Amino acid sequence: MSEKVYKKIKVTGCSTASYEKAIETAVHKAAESLRGLSWFEVTELRGGIGAEGAIEFQATLDVAFKVD
Amino acid sequence: MSEKVYKKIKVTGCSTASYEKAIETAVHKAAESLRGLSWFEVTELRGGIGAEGAIEFQATLDVAFKVD
Amino acid sequence: MSEKVYKKIKVTGCSTASYEKAIETAVHKAAESLRGLSWFEVTELRGGIGAEGAIEFQATLDVAFKVD
Amino acid sequence: MSEKVYKKIKVTGCSTASYEKAIETAVHKAAESLRGLSWFEVTELRGGIGAEGAIEFQATLDVAFKVD
Amino acid sequence: MSEKVYKKIKVTGCSTASYEKAIETAVHKAAESLRGLSWFEVTELRGGIGAEGAIEFQATLDVAFKVD
Amino acid sequence: MSEKVYKKIKVTGCSTASYEKAIETAVHKAAESLRGLSWFEVTELRGGIGAEGAIEFQATLDVAFKVD
Amino acid sequence: MSEKVYKKIKVTGCSTASYEKAIETAVHKAAESLRGLSWFEVTELRGGIGAEGAIEFQATLDVAFKVD
Amino acid sequence: MSEKVYKKIKVTGCSTASYEKAIETAVHKAAESLRGLSWFEVTELRGGIGAEGAIEFQATLDVAFKVD
Amino acid sequence: MSEKVYKKIKVTGCSTASYEKAIETAVHKAAESLRGLSWFEVTELRGGIGAEGAIEFQATLDVAFKVD
Amino acid sequence: MSEKVYKKIKVTGCSTASYEKAIETAVHKAAESLRGLSWFEVTELRGGIGAEGAIEFQATLDVAFKVD
Amino acid sequence: MSEKVYKKIKVTGCSTASYEKAIETAVHKAAESLRGLSWFEVTELRGGIGAEGAIEFQATLDVAFKVD
Amino acid sequence: MSEKVYKKIKVTGCSTASYEKAIETAVHKAAESLRGLSWFEVTELRGGIGAEGAIEFQATLDVAFKVD
Incomplete structure (x- = not known):
């Protein structure tokens, strides 16, 4: 069960x-x-830096979903 | 001292x-x-995913306070 | 080979x-x-605690299988 | 909420x-x-070894409970 | 964008x-x-040792690809 | 090259x-x-807690730049 | 027992x-x-550096005690 | 002593x-x-998966013993 | 000395x-x-994958040198 | 500010x-x-062992200082 | 068995x-x-740097062998 | 060589x-x-706490020696 x-x-x-x-x-x-997405865990936070100092935030996740 | x-x-x-x-x-x-709360350290970032895709952000912290 | x-x-x-x-x-x-499942590695052991103290054991695995 | x-x-x-x-x-x-105990995370598995080889299993957990 | x-x-x-x-x-x-394979991260280096001392190098990778 | x-x-x-x-x-x-700043990796998230409960967010980064 | x-x-x-x-x-x-304090585990060693170069050693411990 | x-x-x-x-x-x-075996620490839990789905549990330990 | x-x-x-x-x-x-470079420690192995499958190996090191 | x-x-x-x-x-x-040295974090403790058993203690630190 | x-x-x-x-x-x-050497796991990659820039690669392994 | x-x-x-x-x-x-003992790495610092608050410091090391 x-x-x-x-x-x-x-x-x-x-x-x-x-x-x-x-x-x-x-x-x-x-x-x-x-x-059936249920939860996620953040495993890494990084970012890119553009030529003019612009920042791109990058988050890596383990996303869990229920398997029937 | x-x-x-x-x-x-x-x-x-x-x-x-x-x-x-x-x-x-x-x-x-x-x-x-x-x-006397002084500082905290983030030890985990997770999240819940609701039925309609709504996200709940969950942060786990070690919170330090001074003991007299 | x-x-x-x-x-x-x-x-x-x-x-x-x-x-x-x-x-x-x-x-x-x-x-x-x-x-072609070959082996697994346990990456996390957690558990849920029900209202009456019932425990659900939760094991997370990396399961490896051979790719042809 | x-x-x-x-x-x-x-x-x-x-x-x-x-x-x-x-x-x-x-x-x-x-x-x-x-x-309000909700879940736990196993953070360490160890054990003691008695004089006659008897084993005591020792599990360390972070146990979470809801704060009202 | x-x-x-x-x-x-x-x-x-x-x-x-x-x-x-x-x-x-x-x-x-x-x-x-x-x-759209873009980059990889080496997460483990292991190896097998054959009967005559022959070595098989085994590298585990997280391989990233762009999702359209 | x-x-x-x-x-x-x-x-x-x-x-x-x-x-x-x-x-x-x-x-x-x-x-x-x-x-030539190119990317960064977040290695630690902490924070300070002021006398009135004010929070200062503190992020530690490894910032990479190209060496000519 | x-x-x-x-x-x-x-x-x-x-x-x-x-x-x-x-x-x-x-x-x-x-x-x-x-x-009933029984043992401790050192989880972090840090230190503060004063204006005149004086050092304060800071050790963080998990201290275990028996629960009756 | x-x-x-x-x-x-x-x-x-x-x-x-x-x-x-x-x-x-x-x-x-x-x-x-x-x-003089005294205690052990579990450092890895893995397993093998046989052709018919049979599982072999594999536990790696650091086993400590007193040196005279 | x-x-x-x-x-x-x-x-x-x-x-x-x-x-x-x-x-x-x-x-x-x-x-x-x-x-006075003395030794290095490999802290990360990654790689880039080019459009035609070409691989660029990327090694991150902590390089130590003696300070006089 | x-x-x-x-x-x-x-x-x-x-x-x-x-x-x-x-x-x-x-x-x-x-x-x-x-x-402006402010604090340090111990990241590694090692040591050298001389020919006659003499020990050299080696501590690796991340030392932080304020950037104006 | x-x-x-x-x-x-x-x-x-x-x-x-x-x-x-x-x-x-x-x-x-x-x-x-x-x-009965069976497999190995790479636990650390380091290196020495000689006076003329010559590099010595140093790999640390856990090598497993079957105990009869 | x-x-x-x-x-x-x-x-x-x-x-x-x-x-x-x-x-x-x-x-x-x-x-x-x-x-031929050459160097050591501290892998764990723990301690015991006696009945009267006496502390026993316990250091675990990987000690390396040259194999001829």
Whole structure:
């Protein structure tokens, strides 16, 4: 009865606004092809620095979803 | 004279807005029962994903306070 | 001749009985859609605590299978 | 509304039977003085070896409970 | 505009020659079924030792590719 | 031709607003004396707690720049 | 019979003399309010640097005590 | 008087039954050639997956024994 | 007499040939501006994947040199 | 107003007396060329063993200083 | 029947040619006194830098062998 | 010519005086049965707390020695 199984995929989202927006971008992209997304774990925070000092925030997540 | 002692407690704050708001929620809750809060260390960033794709940001902190 | 390639997926199994049962549940679920499962590595042990103190053991694994 | 706060305490349970029993012992002891236990994370597995080779399994957990 | 998303898969490549060859084998196998491979991170280096002392180098990678 | 070299420096930025602002402060300070900033990796998130509960977000980064 | 439970608290002790003195300060402070202290694990060594180059050694410990 | 010295060896035990049985197998094998075994630390949990889905639990331990 | 001091810098070298070549490139670049290079520690192995599957090996090192 | 920036350098100090002396040696050497040293974090403790069993204690630190 | 036990020893091999050669040197040296070598895990990659910039690659391994 | 091999053993030394004394105790005990001790790495610092608050410092080391 309690023998649930979850699978986790690793995704990296990017945003020039914030890490929260980068995470939302990654989660919503994952939701396009997967059902039952349940939680995520942030495994890395990085960023790119553009020629004019513009910053791109990059968050890497393990996203978990329930497997039927 | 310099023999100060700090104690650390581990708390997790949640917010649908941002990790900063989740941290503030956790710190302010800790401040309700403890005096002398000094600093915190983020030990984990996770999140929940709701049925409609809504995200809850969850930050876990070690919060340090001075012991008299 | 020796240039084998393995792919690893990350899965979390749950069981109210034991971590071994949680692992078996995860491995057997993975075996439903993948062939050539070879080994696994336990990357996290957690658990849920129910209202009456019931415990659900949760094991997260990297499961490796051979890619043809 | 979503601004929940959890606190985590670190406990070590011991059992000559299994890690699952050691965990249950630790969780049930924590439940004697705390309400709202929600989940735990295993942070260390060790053991003692007695004079006659008897083994005591020792599991250390971060146990989370909701703060009102 | 900057809201790119990458997915990462974990693969292990093997070679009797070198870790570089093991990595190339893993990357090229991944390229057979995925487009847009961008970078990889080495997460583990191991090896097998044959009966006559022959060594098989095994490199595990997180390989990232862009998700459209 | 491909034999590029990058150097990384470790900097901590502070902001009462957010981690993103703390990061931008650190990156822009680094850009005052270094050319060719390319990317950064967040290695630690901490914070200070003021007497009135005000929070200062502190982000530590490894910032990479190309060496000519 | 063997089902002992220990709780661990995290404390930071400071001393201008040595890490051993910082640890003793932390352990003795903990002993003022807790009985049955059994062992500790050093989880972090840091220090402060004063205006004149004076050093304050700071040791963070998980201190374990038996729960009756 | 208190200047005890312990040595630690790293062993991996295997069992188709459970991690506890794998640990006992490793400890008892170590006890065949060493005296004064005192404690162990689990450093890795892995497993093998047989052709028919049979699982072999593999636990790696640092086993400590007192040196006279 | 024994009170030597070393400083470490973090550098990333790149090579399409091998990690050893990437390391040599980084060490030799560091030697252009620093004297007394003594040892290095590999802290990360990554790589870039070009459009045609070409691989660039990237090694990050902490390089230590003696401070007079 | 709160947007301070700190830079960290990694140094290794050596002493035949103690780790505290090794740390002081490293911090005082850093203070010869840098102003505003604020704190340090111990990242590694090692040692050398001389031909006659003499021990040299080696402490590696990240030393932080304020950037104006 | 499946209750195999492996022991692991930690060795460091050195080579001026490559990490693969350093590993082979360490494994072959271990094979001189041990039978049943099965696999190894790379736990650290370092190197020495000679006066003229010559590099010595140093690989540390946990080498496992079957215990009868 | 440069193909040296070192072996490392893991030992824990204890002292009521200091970690340096605990390390010396462990290194000198190792020197009773091994030749060519070269360096050590501190992998863990712990301690015991006696009934009257007396502290025993415990340092665990990987001690390396040259293999002929």
